[in-house]
Amino acid sequence: MTSLGISTILRYKEFTEWTDTLHEVHESIWLQPIAEKKASVGEIISHLKNWDTYLISTIIPAIKNGQGMVFPDFNSFNEKAYNYARSGISKDRLLDEFKQTRLGLVDILLANPDLAAKHVTANGVETCPHTGTPYSLLYIIHEFNDHDNHHKSQILTVI
Structure with a gap:
């Protein structure tokens, strides 16, 4: 794996340092939508954990099996995560589950650099239609870093 690949994975790991600060978020806003028709802080964290899982x-x-x-479908998949956040799980437990899942994923990626960098299809497509970059799990992590930052910006508007 290239140094760029490793830095992408380490950036993915570093996000947990910021999410650790969310233990301080007041309970009254944890499950309140961040804006009209938007998810709550808790739902966003559950959503991120669900994708890592x-x-x-x-x-x-699938990649290990050559697939x-x-x-x-994003909407139904995300709805399951939102339901989990509203299921009664505590804020601290959900944040801990997110961190454990993220760190576990990072460990797998760092231990399997060839797997992470292997070019594979995503829903049958070989390259990203927006960038022309061949798909790989590492490319998905790069995209998920941007996704994390999008949600971080949303959360920062309410905490």
Whole structure:
């Protein structure tokens, strides 16, 4: 794996340092939508954890088996995460689960650099239609870093 690949993965890991600060978020805003028709802070963290779990449980095994990456319908997938956040799980437990999942995923990626960098399809497509970059799990992590930062910006507007 290139140094750029390693830095991408380490950036993914570093996000947990920021999410650790969310233990201080007041309970009254944890499950309040950040804006009209938007998710809450808790729902966003659950959403991020759900995607990391999906990479560990579905995407990585598929790549190991020589298959491409297949991503589910985003809306129903995300709704499951939002429901989990509203299920009664405590803020601290959800944040801890997110961190454990993220760190576990990072460990897998760093231990399997060839797997992370292998070119594979994403929902049958070989390259990103926006950038022309060949798909790989590492490319998905790069995209997820941007995704994390998008959600961080949203959360920062309410805390």
